[in-house]
Amino acid sequence: MLDPSSSGDPYIALSYRWGPSPRLLLLSSSMDEFLLGKPIEDLPRTFQDLAVIARKFCIQYIWIDALCILQDSKEDWHIQALTMRQVYSHAAFTVAASASTDEDGGLFRRRDPSSVFPSIVRLPSCTSPITNTFRIFERDYWDRNILAGPLHKRGWVFQERHLSPRVLYFTATQIFWECFEEAKCESFPKEIPFHFSDKNLSTLWDFAEAKGVLPRNHSDNESVMPMAVYSVWRDLAKQYSHCSLTKASDKFPAFAGIAKLFQEITGDVYVAGLWQSRFLEGLDWRVTEPVSKASSEYRAPSWSWASVDGPFRPLLPGAIFEHLVELMTVTVQPDGLDPTGCIGYLTLRGSLFRARLKSELQDGYWEVEVHPGGQLGAGSKPFEVQIQFWLDYQGIDIHYGKILYFLPLNSTLKEVQFEMVAEVVFLVLNPLGKGDHLQLTCSRIGHFIITQRRTLKHFGFQEQEDGLMVLSLGQEYSTVLIK
Structure with a gap:
């Protein structure tokens, strides 16, 4: 037509x-x-x-x-x-x-x-x-x-x-x-x-005017999307997640027009629901009330918010903040004619921890045996910790003895009741097939947050002068492929 x-x-x-x-x-x-x-x-x-x-x-x-x-x-x-x-x-x-x-x-x-x-x-x-x-x-x-x-x-x-x-x-x-x-x-x-009105996109129009452009296709991929513009995108994606779709496969197409608008104005590259210049920030999305997947058909890589149904919360970095992973490669390919819907693979470099689930407690808490360095052996001394898992969707099989991997994603300082609290976000990864801890293939299935400094020190974190918790020098790093 x-x-x-x-x-x-x-x-x-x-x-x-x-x-x-x-x-x-x-x-x-x-x-x-x-x-x-x-x-x-x-x-x-x-x-x-x-x-x-x-x-x-x-x-x-x-x-x-x-x-x-x-x-x-x-x-x-x-x-x-x-x-x-x-x-x-x-x-x-x-x-x-x-x-x-x-x-x-x-x-x-x-x-x-x-x-x-x-x-x-x-x-x-x-x-x-x-x-x-x-x-x-x-x-x-x-x-x-x-x-x-x-x-x-x-x-x-x-x-x-x-x-x-x-x-x-x-x-x-x-x-x-x-x-x-x-x-x-x-x-x-x-x-x-x-x-x-949340329809007010003045921040986006102001950015377009400041660049001296009208909404159109242009190439400026090296620039970083301003945080104010990214914040508008984040709010729109969050609101969109509350909407329902008759066909789960429409998750990308039904949002593609908004993605194209941001792409035309910012010149950034849209990558399966995330933006190339803010990719690591985009990985920090959280589900607190998981729902069952509407379809078992593949729709998006597990590291994209588009892979889950129901509401999610995309987070913005705080004033004092540090990424704990390094982006190595991200590869996406269109799924059919729609370039916004895709099959994607992500490779990160970070400090990986292998964990064995021991006993389920309550409210999503598990007693977990964690092995620093992601391996089981004489050279690594395991420790036990209680972790509250936030799974990305219902129906994920976690049970006694199951092996999972934890990947620290970012560390930030947040003010809670007039006190600065260190917070570290971990991704929960499910291994796919056999793999070495130094080069693991997996899928994302959830996240958890640790604020207790004593627990973080078990994971190899140390406190900086500003109070931020960061990984200690000499920590072993692994390459993680997330599908």
């Missing part, structure tokens, strides 16, 4: 939730029928309502994914999925069917207009004869009306909202408006109180 942004004519894009059995789709067999024309009254209710809005704004074209992408062609789907960045960013505005669970739910609702406005309470003043007027509304007004609706839990909608310069939301009670700078609604036509 043609890229709608290439014609220069204004168009409206639709953001809506598909039903379980869509009754009208563009298929190879129905292409000729669509080209001959189809009465608007034969379309699903939401599509019909969108035509009413287009007429109201005197806009001739609309973009609806079910009617603009061949739904029985994987090749066309992959090609069109890569254009979502252009489709939504170049639309005059996007209409969001926020209150509908499927394409027949429609946009318009019957309602009592007076019920839309905030309640007004008038109370006498204690100090003057003037009566004070107060408006009562919920502080999370936006979340209750928009984000809590059925549409915005859908993974594909996330980038549709954030890429669109303007969004018109049709909720169950009123119309909302959002652009990159403001958010308004019928109840609050000037601005919604106490609401700061």
Whole structure:
């Protein structure tokens, strides 16, 4: 299909939730029928309502994914999925069917207009004869009306909202408006109180303006993504992880438009959900409430947050911080036509510890026998420690006698109750096949954190003058290949 942004004519894009059995789709067999024309009254209710809005704004074209992408062609789907960045960013505005669970739910609702406005309470003043007027509304007004609706839990909608310069939301009670700078609604036509839109990408635009570029492809791979820009990316990825997808394989494609936006502006290289210039920072993502994998099919390397389902927390380095691994190589190759979804291999150099699980305690704690240097032998004196594991997903088999490997990832100082506390993050690695501790092939299955200095000293850490815990000199290092 043609890229709608290439014609220069204004168009409206639709953001809506598909039903379980869509009754009208563009298929190879129905292409000729669509080209001959189809009465608007034969379309699903939401599509019909969108035509009413287009007429109201005197806009001739609309973009609806079910009617603009061949739904029985994987090749066309992959090609069109890569254009979502252009489709939504170049639309005059996007209409969001926020209150509908499927394409027949429609946009318009019957309602009592007076019920839309905030309640007004008038109370006498204690100090003057003037009566004070107060408006009562919920502080999370936006979340209750928009984000809590059925549409915005859908993974594909996330980038549709954030890429669109303007969004018109049709909720169950009123119309909302959002652009990159403001958010308004019928109840609050000037601005919604106490609401700061996470759609505000001013940090990204400011960076583009400072570089003197507009969003476009360019090469500047040697520069490091500014921490302020990386922080925006981190927040978006974190929010996206709370969304659901019908197909687990859509994890990369449904976020590809946002990735392309950052890639075009920063010139950085996108690597399976991480960025080349901030790769080591990107490895520090944590799952605290693991869920089962939606599919057993390979989707992403285990070191990428895209390999897990459910919410995760990507962490930012603190003011006093040190990486404890060295990036040797990272290799990714596209999975099919989509360059954002890939098979990847990562090689790190770091201090590796071999561990044998002994007894399970409670709340995720295990008694663990740890061997410094990652090997079992007379030259290494093992020690026992209690560790609370945070696994990346449910269903991981850990049991008595199982051998795992621990890889210190980073060390930082954090203020906890007005006291600086040293924190070291370890990756939990599951060995794949037989391997030498000096050259191990494994997959990531979780993480854990140690803050007790005494325990860290068992692992070969020592305290610096600033309080940061770092690995002692002379520590043995290994090469770790993570799939």
